[in-house]
Amino acid sequence: MHIKLKFICMIICVSLLASCQQQRLEPVALAPEDMCSFCRMAISEKRYAAQLSDSEGQVFKFDDIGCMANFMQRNDIDGKSVARFVMDFDERIWIKAEDAYYVESSEVTTPMNGGVIAFTTQPKAQQAAEKFHGKIQRFGEVFQ
Numbered sequence: 001m002h003i004k005l006k007f008i009c010m011i012i013c014v015s016l017l018a019s020c021q022q023q024r025l026e027p028v029a030l031a032p033e034d035m036c037s038f039c040r041m042a043i044s045e046k047r048y049a050a051q052l053s054d055s056e057g058q059v060f061k062f063d064d065i066g067c068m069a070n071f072m073q074r075n076d077i078d079g080k081s082v083a084r085f086v087m088d089f090d091e092r093i094w095i096k097a098e099d100a101y102y103v104e105s106s107e108v109t110t111p112m113n114g115g116v117i118a119f120t121t122q123p124k125a126q127q128a129a130e131k132f133h134g135k136i137q138r139f140g141e142v143f144q
């Protein structure tokens with residue numbers, strides 16, 4: 001009987017932990033007063049935004065995908081960051097940074113001149129790459 005109780009408690013604990021973690025992996029909505037965690041500028045244009053959550057539940061928001069790349073490099077945050085999202089340039093919805101298709105072009109003017117925009121699908125990224133004479137990149141190339 002006692003062991004059974006312990007077992008039930010364990011199941012409850014594990015599922016609580018799991019739901020907690022899942023919540024943390026959801027992107028956070030941008031607020032008008034949000035500032036970029038890297039360059040401290042206001043995040044005025046949503047379509048270039050990015051965000052990152054660390055293992056302590058802290059969320060860092062960025063006005064430019066390039067700012068998140070710089071932030072990750074400078075802070076050596078790889079082991080601590082648990083979720084990364086970028087904004088879809090067209091639809092202005094958060095997408096997982098690992099799943100996004102990026103277009104890098106000097107003809108794209110992003111807030112901090114990172115020159116990188118993100119898309120949910122490859123065809124959309126392809127269109128943008130042709131329009132801006134840029135090249136398509138994946139997560140590993142943008143966030144090395």
Ligand SMILES: [Zn+2]
Nearest residue numbers: 036039063067
């Ligand atoms: Zn910035």
